[in-house]
Amino acid sequence: MEKLFIVGDGTLFQRHESHDRPVCEAIVTDRRRDGVLGPAEGRPEMSDTGEYLVVVDYEDERERKRAEYLLDNWEDGTIESLDGMSRVVRGVDIDELYDQLAAKVPEDELSAYELNRVDTEATQVQATIDETFDDVEADRVEWAMESIMKKRKAVDQGSTAEGESLWAVYTKKGRAEIRYDIRQQEQSTIRLHIVIDGFGDAPEFLREFIQEEIGYMIA
Numbered sequence: 312m313e314k315l316f317i318v319g320d321g322t323l324f325q326r327h328e329s330h331d332r333p334v335c336e337a338i339v340t341d342r343r344r345d346g347v348l349g350p351a352e353g354r355p356e357m358s359d360t361g362e363y364l365v366v367v368d369y370e371d372e373r374e375r376k377r378a379e380y381l382l383d384n385w386e387d388g389t390i391e392s393l394d395g396m397s398r399v400v401r402g403v404d405i406d407e408l409y410d411q412l413a414a415k416v417p418e419d420e421l422s423a424y425e426l427n428r429v430d431t432e433a434t435q436v437q438a439t440i441d442e443t444f445d446d447v448e449a450d451r452v453e454w455a456m457e458s459i460m461k462k463r464k465a466v467d468q469g470s471t472a473e474g475e476s477l478w479a480v481y482t483k484k485g486r487a488e489i490r491y492d493i494r495q496q497e498q499s500t501i502r503l504h505i506v507i508d509g510f511g512d513a514p515e516f517l518r519e520f521i522q523e524e525i526g527y528m529i530a
Contacts, residue, residue, distance in 0.1 A: 364426060377481070395420070438514035440505040440522060444529055449501050452493050455528040456503070459521055465489065475506075485513035489521075 369375045382390050400408065405423060412421055444452060456476070460467070465480035468488075475490040487509025496502045505521060507514040 433510050436509060436514045438507045438518040440518055442503045442525065444501045446499050447501055447529055449493050449495055452501050452503055452529065455525060456491055458528065459524045482513050482516060484516040485509055485511035487513040487517055
């Protein structure tokens, strides 16, 4: 697993193996030899004026590029690269480690930060589509949905416990999960129910795209 390290007021791009899932952590303490501060009480709240370390796990170059593009084009605040070497250290005597590093390089080239985990979650957005079709075969609706998924280069995730078709898709607006169910309600009526769960503008973007494509394919 590779990682992308971001610091609000500083961005570090560094890759290494880790068994941890991605976390968002706040830089609380600047531990320089001339003034070591104590850790903050409890977990800090996110704010526009704080300084944060954000860690992004990514599986491949496509994910890395998506995250990097977002960071490179973020308009608010300051996001920049850190100079030099950086490491996340755990279970060590930081004062002893600092002393040993100061023996190897000039002390004015050293700094250390104490990190506290920030409780935060991305806001998930949901969009839905409900369509009914008269005098249309269920197979034709299924064909239309599979064609739309392939057009978006969605990845087939199988089925949900309720038997819904499940797909994962990435767009320029963000990532999303699409599940849909096709059922015959009456002898000549087919119902299509689609649920799109995702982040940012992706669900609404996909809802509009799917509705437009369905209009072309099932007239």
